[in-house]
Amino acid sequence: MSTPAVSERHQSIPVEFADEEESIKITGFWMFLMTDMIIFASLFAVYAVYRSRTALGPTPQQLFHLGPTVLETLLLLTSSFTVGIAVWAMRHNRLRMVFGWLIATLVLGAGFVITEISDFVSYMSQGATWHVSGFLSGFYVLVGTHGAHVTFGIMWAITLLLQLRRRGLTAVTRRKLFTFSLYWHFLDIVWVFIFTFVYLSGKIA
Amino acid sequence: MSEHTSDGTELEAVEPGLEFLAPKFEVEGFPWAQVMGYVFSLLLTFAALLLVVDHAMPPILLLAVILALALGQAGLQLGVFMHLRESRGTAWQLLPLGLAFFIAFALVGTSIWIMLFKTGVS
Numbered sequence: 484m485s486t487p488a489v490s491e492r493h494q495s496i497p498v499e500f501a502d503e504e505e506s507i508k509i510t511g512f513w514m515f516l517m518t519d520m521i522i523f524a525s526l527f528a529v530y531a532v533y534r535s536r537t538a539l540g541p542t543p544q545q546l547f548h549l550g551p552t553v554l555e556t557l558l559l560l561t562s563s564f565t566v567g568i569a570v571w572a573m574r575h576n577r578l579r580m581v582f583g584w585l586i587a588t589l590v591l592g593a594g595f596v597i598t599e600i601s602d603f604v605s606y607m608s609q610g611a612t613w614h615v616s617g618f619l620s621g622f623y624v625l626v627g628t629h630g631a632h633v634t635f636g637i638m639w640a641i642t643l644l645l646q647l648r649r650r651g652l653t654a655v656t657r658r659k660l661f662t663f664s665l666y667w668h669f670l671d672i673v674w675v676f677i678f679t680f681v682y683l684s685g686k687i688a
Numbered sequence: 689m690s691e692h693t694s695d696g697t698e699l700e701a702v703e704p705g706l707e708f709l710a711p712k713f714e715v716e717g718f719p720w721a722q723v724m725g726y727v728f729s730l731l732l733t734f735a736a737l738l739l740v741v742d743h744a745m746p747p748i749l750l751l752a753v754i755l756a757l758a759l760g761q762a763g764l765q766l767g768v769f770m771h772l773r774e775s776r777g778t779a780w781q782l783l784p785l786g787l788a789f790f791i792a793f794a795l796v797g798t799s800i801w802i803m804l805f806k807t808g809v810s
Contacts, residue, residue, distance in 0.1 A: 495711070687740060
């Protein structure tokens with residue numbers, strides 16, 4: 484095939500990767516996610532060790548309601564999809580679509596955090612606070628750390644939207660949107676493990 | 689890196705045997721991968737939920753199956769949405785990712801394993 488392939492090949496590299504410095508920052512962000520993953524692994528290990536230590540408090544089976552957690556899972560999986568579409572739109576230079584899908588992501592993320600807080604409040608109103616038992620301490624620290632990450636992610640998305648509005652799609656803002664999407668999908672993966680290992684397995688007798 | 693050969697057929701001057709250094713990116717006209725990824729992520733979640741609600745199998749097996757479904761979900765998010773294999777050249781993120789997975793599973797797995805000793809000791 485004799486095509487002007489060299490230039491085409493270069494165009495096919497997305498801007499956030501074609502810029503050498505931004506590309507290095509994406510690799511660096513992967514390194515950050517790896518360390519964050521090890522933090523979550525430690526908290527999962529703590530939870531695994533303490534989950535049967537319920538003292539005088541409720542057991543996982545007595546405490547958890549699957550309803551709100553299924554809703555949280557749906558919200559977060561859907562937001563993972565919407566931010567995926569935002570990155571797709573970014574690569575097709577459709578700034579308005581990027582705004583729309585990023586705002587959808589943000590709203591779904593906020594829905595997740597609100598559902599989680601109201602779930603925690605209902606547990607606490609039954610007296611299941613985090614100093615009652617080892618199980619509850621491990622539970623609130625693990626799930627709370629994830630919730631704090633999502634909350635931070637929402638603030639990040641808001642600042643990203645402001646920057647996209649001022650500067651449009653540059654190499655820097657594209658890289659920021661791409662790393663934000665990596666962060667968000669990573670939180671989705673952590674949540675799937677929380678949903679499985681904490682909530683679902685809590686319902687297995 | 690990029691050089692024309694005399695007849696202009698070369699895409700990039702990637703040496704034979706070093707094809708893994710060529711840029712790899714997926715940019716499609718319609719986000720089919722994302723749509724299918726979303727559908728499958730929902731299917732995996734509801735499969736796990738239904739198995740648990742129905743108490744479809746013995747507890748240990750059930751736990752193993754839902755953890756396997758969660759791992760499938762993680763692979764799907766990494767592969768489809770996080771563009772895991774995309775890179776300008778070598779995918780540098782893959783090796784530390786493997787290491788981090790190893791540390792994570794060692795940490796959780798050995799913690800659970802050590803706790804299984806308690807009955808024999810006390």
